[in-house]
Amino acid sequence: MVRHWKVGNLAKLTGLTVRTLRFYDQIGLFSPSGQTESGHRLYSESDLSRLQQIVSLKELGLSLEEIKSVLNDKQISPLEIVNLQMARIKEQIKLQQTLLEQLQHVSKSMQGKEPLAVEDFTELLQVMKKSHEKLVVERRTSWEHRLDVLGDFLAEEEGDSKTKEDSP
CATH class of the missing domain: 1.10.1660.10 (Multidrug-efflux Transporter Regulator; Chain: A; Domain 2)
Known part of the structure; x- marks a missing residue:
């Protein structure tokens, strides 16, 4: 059915x-x-x-x-789309796993009252920055697209308004 x-x-x-x-x-x-x-x-x-x-x-x-x-245009098959999405998710998981490992290392050092080396903080900050940058780029791309769509819509509306004004 x-x-x-x-x-x-x-x-x-x-x-x-x-x-x-x-x-x-x-x-x-x-x-x-x-x-x-x-x-x-x-x-x-x-x-x-x-x-x-x-x-x-x-x-x-x-x-x-x-x-x-x-x-x-059937430039890409449904299977290829799924594979691309899986690759992206694997990349995100890898990045998050790296961040988790670095946080665990810092946490373990802090729990043991060991002094943290500058390298511990810089590595953690670098991993956090990579994760953050990826998110920012994705959000910026999304917003740029939305603004483009809005601009196209407003231009179309303006064109429609001028056409109505020009007609007798």
Whole structure:
């Protein structure tokens, strides 16, 4: 039996907002495969697979336009997307593991009332900096993308307003 979800149910299921799903539909990134007789969007299991690919690529730092291009041109397979996401998570785990090990070393030294060497603090600070920098870069990229989308939207709205003013 084929399962379908309305936009609200899909939002709850995936943790995305209805607004996000509608926006994705509006820009042609993620459209429902069907509609109810009353016009409600209906998403299928294959739609859910595409949404997973979109979210994965977004987490990897691609813009929505880049994601749309990658998926429409079939430049990358769903398996490759999953593999890329796994590689990213492994990298994050490795970085966090390094930070944990360094913190454990400092904690052990402090518990033993041993004086900490300058190198202990500098190594800890370097690992913390790497972790922080990665987070900052990811957030900055996300914000830059959001500002670009907002700028495009405002430019479009301004263009629509001028067109209305110019018409008799």
